[in-house]
Amino acid sequence: MGFHIRDMDKKDIKAVQNVARESWKSTYNGIIPMEIQETFLGSAYSDSMMHKRLEVSSLYVAEVSGEVVGFANFSTVKQGNIAELGAIYLLSEYQGEGIGTALLREGIKNLNxxxxxxxxxxxxxxxxxxxxxxxxxxxxxxxxxxxxxxITKMARMVLPIQ
Structure with missing residues (x-):
């Protein structure tokens, strides 16, 4: 399957919101109740929040045949030379194809x-x-x-970057 990774643009906002919603539904079904998912997504992925993310962080989208099927959101490098991966989501039918890995690599490559x-x-x-x-x-x-x-139980995971 051919896919393409590129910088996100404002025109991608609706597609990214859709990927976030669909990815959350499939990932958190039975873990996070749907009404809590909807509240979170409505806030974290609102149009205004997406515009802000584009201004203050790095966002990349993955396309297959011109359709956005995934995205990743990286913070800028912060004190202590640390960056955060805020999100990496794919539509479920595209998982396991190397797209998530490519999104991760693209973000890391640009974390100077x-x-x-x-x-x-x-x-x-x-x-x-x-x-x-x-x-x-x-x-x-x-x-x-x-x-x-x-209350959700979270694991903070760290990747050393050479």
Whole structure:
């Protein structure tokens, strides 16, 4: 399957919002109630939040036949030479095709000066944990997060960058 990774543009906002929604539905079904998912996505992926993300972070999209099928969101490099991977989502039918790996590589390639990359992963998200471990991330710490009243167990995963 041929895919293309590129910088996200404002015209991609609706497609990225769709990928986030569909990815959350398939990943968190039975883990996070749908109404909490909808509240979170409505806030974190609102039009205004997407415009802000485009201004203050790095976003990449993956396309197959001109359709956005995934995206990744990286912070800028922060104090301590650390960057955060805020999101990496794919439509479920495109998982396992190397697209997530390509999105991760593209973001890392552009993290000038970063010595480590952090990703917070919900501990019941087995496919996410497996993906990150396969890419060289290790669990640094665990914590509870409050997602609109639902306490989720999170793993903070860290990837050293050479």
């Amino acid at each position: 000066g970063a010595q480590s990359l952090i990703a917070d992963v919900e501990k019941e998200n087995k496919s996410g944990l497996t993906f990150y471990k396969a890419k060289g991330f290790h669990i640094h710490s665990e914590f509870n997060d409050n997602l609109d009243g639902l």
